Amino acid sequence: MTATTASGLAAWRAYNTVHTQLAAHLSRELTRATGLSEADYQILDALLDAPGGRMRALELRYVLQWEKSRLSHQVGRMAKRGLLTRESCVEDARGWDLVLTPEGRTAAARARQVREESVSRIVLDTLGPGRLAHLAETAALLAARLERAADEDPACRAARDELFPPSRG
Amino acid sequence: MTATTASGLAAWRAYNTVHTQLAAHLSRELTRATGLSEADYQILDALLDAPGGRMRALELRYVLQWEKSRLSHQVGRMAKRGLLTRESCVEDARGWDLVLTPEGRTAAARARQVREESVSRIVLDTLGPGRLAHLAETAALLAARLERAADEDPACRAARDELFPPSRG
DNA sequence: TCCACATGGATGACATGTCAACCTTCCTCG
DNA sequence: CGAGGAAGGTTGACATGTCATCCATGTGGA
16 A cells, blocks of 8 residues: 555545534534434425425435435325325326425425524635635545446446436436 | 525535435445445444454544444444454443454454545545545544534533543543 | 442434335336 | 336335433542
C-alpha cells in the first residue's frame, strides 16, 4: 500500500465519523422538534412537493431509493398514525397512490422547516458557498463512479435497476 | 431565504443522496465477499487493532460511539457465531473484555482488506489526494461545529457525554 | 463502616429494515 | 382469447437499533 492510500484511508475514516455524528445530530433535532423519525421525514418531504400531496408508491420508491417492503411497512405505520392514506390507483390497479392527510401536510411543512433550519445553521453556515460547491462536485464524481460500478457488476446493476427502472433513466 | 441558502440546500440534498448510495454499495461489497454486516465489520475492525484482539466493552463503545445496549446486543450475536468471546474484566468486575477468537481475527483481517480495496477503488481513486484532503478539512470544520452545538445545548451535551466520557476528553 | 448514588453492562419490549414468498393485475405472444 | 411471465405491493419471519429498566459493582462522603 502506498503512503497516499494510507492517508487516503485515514481521511475516509475521519470523514465517515463526522458524517455519522452529523446525521445523528440532525435526526435528534428533528425528532425533538416534531416527534418524527428520519424515515417519516423523508416520506413526508417527498409528498409535500408532489401535486396534491399525492404520489404513486412506485414513484416514491424511486425518489427515496427504498426497497418496496421497506416503503410498504413504513407507509403502513404512517397511515395508522394518520399522516397519509393509501388510495387505489387509477392508471394501474396493482398500484397505490399515497396521499398526505391535512395533518400529514402540516407535519411535513413543519418538519421541512425544522430540517432546513438545522442544515443551514450547522452545515451551510459552517462551510460557506465555496466549500459547499466543492462538496457537491465531489458528490457528483462519486455518483458517476458508482454508476460505472453498477454498469460493470451484474449484482450491482440488479440492485440499481430495482430502484431506478431502466426505462425511466 | 436567500438564493445562497436554496442552492446550499440543493447541494446538501445531492450530497446526501450520493452518500447513501455509496454506503449501500460498500456494504453490499463487504457482505458479498465476507458475509459480514457493517456492524460486524466495525466491531471486528476495532478489535483487530487492539493489543491481543482484546478491548473493554466500554472502550469499544467510545470508539464506535454506540449506545451500550446496541453494543451488548451485537456482541451477543457475534459471540453466538464464534467471532469473539466475553471475558470478565480484571480491573473492574462490572465490566467485560471482548476478545477476538481465531476465526474472528481471520474474518476481521479479511474484512479490512475487502473494505480497503473497495474504498480505494471507489473513493480514493476517484477523488485523488487533493479532493480527499479537502474533504477531510470539511469534515474537521463540521466536527468543530458539532462540538460547539453540543456545548451549547444540554440535550446534545448529554448525548455526547454518554458516548465520550468527559473525564477522558 | 455504611449508605446513597453513580457506573458498566444485560435484558425485554418495541420500532425499524431486509429477505423471501405470495397475491393480484398487467403485458406479450401464440 | 388464453397462458405464462413480469411487475406493484403486501405480508411474515427474522436481523438490527432504541429505550427504559434492572442488576451488580464501584465510589465518595457522613
